[in-house]
Amino acid sequence: MSTHFEQMTSAGIVLLLAMAAFLVVIILSYLFIRRDFRQRERTEADLAEKTAYLNALIENAPMAFVVLDSERRVRLCNPAFVNLFQFHAAEVTGAPIDALIKSSEIAGETDDISERITSGETLQLIRRLRRKDGTEIDVEIHAVSLRIAGKVVGTLGICQDITERKRNQVELLDTNERLALLLSETERRAHEAAQLSELGELLLSCQTAEEAYDIVAKVMMRLFPGQSGALCVINSSRNLVEAVAVWGSTLTTDRAFTPEDCWALRRGRVHVMGDNSTSPRCAHMQSAVSSFTVCIPMVAQGETVGVLHLEDESVLPGQERSAKGPPLADHVRLATTIAEQVSLSLANLRLREALRNQSIRDPLTGLFNRRFLDDSLQRELRRASRKNRPLSILMLDIDHFKRFNDTFGHEAGDILLRHLGSFLQSYIRADDLAFRYGGEEFVIILPEASLDSARQRAEQLVKDFKRLDVQYRGTTLGPLTVSVGLAAFPDHGTTGENILRAADQALYRAKEAGRDRVVI
Known part of the structure; x- marks a missing residue:
């Protein structure tokens, strides 16, 4: 009985232990499941929070x-x-x-x-x-x-x-372009001003019109590169306009024409051709106008002295000038300013030349006077000495000039002297110089002429003067003869005074020998 009880007790203990173990497993499983559930809740909460942040970011993002x-x-x-x-x-x-x-x-x-x-x-x-x-x-x-x-x-x-940003960028680029154009325009105008200033200084320093012509051509090529043009001046008779300076390779204007051939001279204002079909073509243009062409009258002190002509092949009729060059309005403005400077300079040179001629020329014969003879002879003697070349002097006198004065009067004598002056001007070479020495005496300087060559020329002068026909009130003054005294450097002296004295003595001997001859 007791053994049976012990067996039952042992089985119960085992059962209790098994039940306890099972209960522990259930409890532990519950604890683990609960921990996982809490972790999942925390994860889901984190995920929901991050999702909320992400949604808020997307929903509220400015982009x-x-x-x-x-x-x-x-x-x-x-x-x-x-x-x-x-x-x-x-x-x-x-x-x-x-x-x-x-x-x-x-x-x-x-x-x-x-x-x-x-x-x-x-x-x-x-x-x-x-x-x-x-x-x-x-x-x-x-x-x-x-x-x-x-x-x-x-x-x-x-x-x-980025519409606004791009618009600002475009505006900035436009502003930069405008500033660049403004800077380029400023630099161009500064360059033009410098060139104009230099042109004015050079023109003021010119001694002759020919020097001014050469300077104008060079300045125009610098200020108007790639263009052609001409500086045309009205002659003293005011019936012909002549190109005295040209530049460029495509010039289509005549080198000589009448003032009536140019619309600018006829109207007295700037005449532009080639910019539209209504502008009449100047008659001095050799062909139809195929480029931008302008004629600018040059007026100084109320007198028209010529015309400045420009042709720009880079601009076709009806077109505007390219961005590389100045606008056509500035193009014409600059050319007009140059024309004003040049015209004033030419007028001053003409006035200066007229005053100089009055001081160095004899008003009756148009030949150089004795005052200019002294300076010219010294200059030519220095040149002859430097080049080791000869120089000859002719001193001539009209034979019986006093008889002409006594017979026909001083008016006839003046006419005779005037004809002799014209005769000598046509007789001398480009390098020769003719002077009225005083009264009826004249001197001719013959640079680089030997004594023998000068004698031959003097004898021809004596012969040709006899054929000179001088009329006074219907009466022929004659017969006309001259006597010539000849002296040379260095044969008869090395100074102007000595050579003139030798020529004067030779002239005296020619008179003593019967006149109408050459004596050395």
Whole structure:
């Protein structure tokens, strides 16, 4: 009995132990399950918080976000995207992006863009896109592929309106261009002012009109590169306009023409040809006007002295000047300023030459006077000595001049002297110099003429003078003869005084020997 009780007790203990173990397992499982549940709650809470942050970020981001699937349909977008393109949210979700947003700038390149994004390339584009209301905006687009498990499932696009920024950039570029043009214009005008100043100084320093002509041509080539032109001056008879300086290779104006052939001279104002069909062509143009051409009258002290003519092959009729050169209005303005400077300079040179001629020329015969003889002889003697070349002097006198005065009067004597002056001017060479020495005596300087050569020329002069026909009140004055005394450097002296004395003595001997001859 006791043994049976012991067996029952042992079984009960085992059962209790098993039940206790099972209870422990249940408790432990509950504890583990509860811990996992709490961890999951915390994870879900963290995930919900992060999702809320992400949604808040997307919803409140100033830049537009859009997610496209592999078919380029809108899966997700934020309010900034909707507002940017002026859609309602219901219109956007699920719609093809190409149907929502149009642009001629990306027509035909969407497939290429999608392929590049699919390949994993990150793109940055600036395109002009059209919104729902038809207005266009400049948009900067950043696009990147979305991958899940290594597979591209869509595209994330971030868009930003840069219309204002681009407009500011354009305005800045325009401002910079205007400043660059202004700087270029300032530099060009400064260069022109410097050239004009230099031109004025050079013209003031000119001694002859020929020097001024050469300077004008050189300055015009610098101020108007690649253009052709001519400086034309009216002659003393005022019946002919002659080109005294030309420049360029395509000049189409005549080198000589009458004042009536030029509209600028006829009207007394600037005449532009080639800018429109209504401008008449000047008759001095050799052909139809095929380029921008301008004639500018040169007037100084109330007198028209000539015309400045310019031709610009770079400008065709009816066209404006290229950006590389000054506008046509400035082109004409500059040329007009130059014409004013040149005309005043030429007028001053003419006045200076007239005053100089009055001081060095004999008013009756037009030959140089005795005052100028002294300076000229010293200069020519220095040149002959420096070059080791001969120089000869002829001193001549009209035979029986006092008899002409006594018989016909001083008026006839003046006419005879005037004819002799004209005769000597036609007789001498370009380098020779003829002077009225005093009364009826004249001197001729023959540079680089030997004694023998000068004798031959003097004998020819004596012979030709006899054929001179001088009329006074219907009466022929004659017979006319001259006597000539000849002296040479260095044969008869090395100073002007000695050579003139030797020529005077030779003239005296010619008179003593019977006149109408040459004596050395």
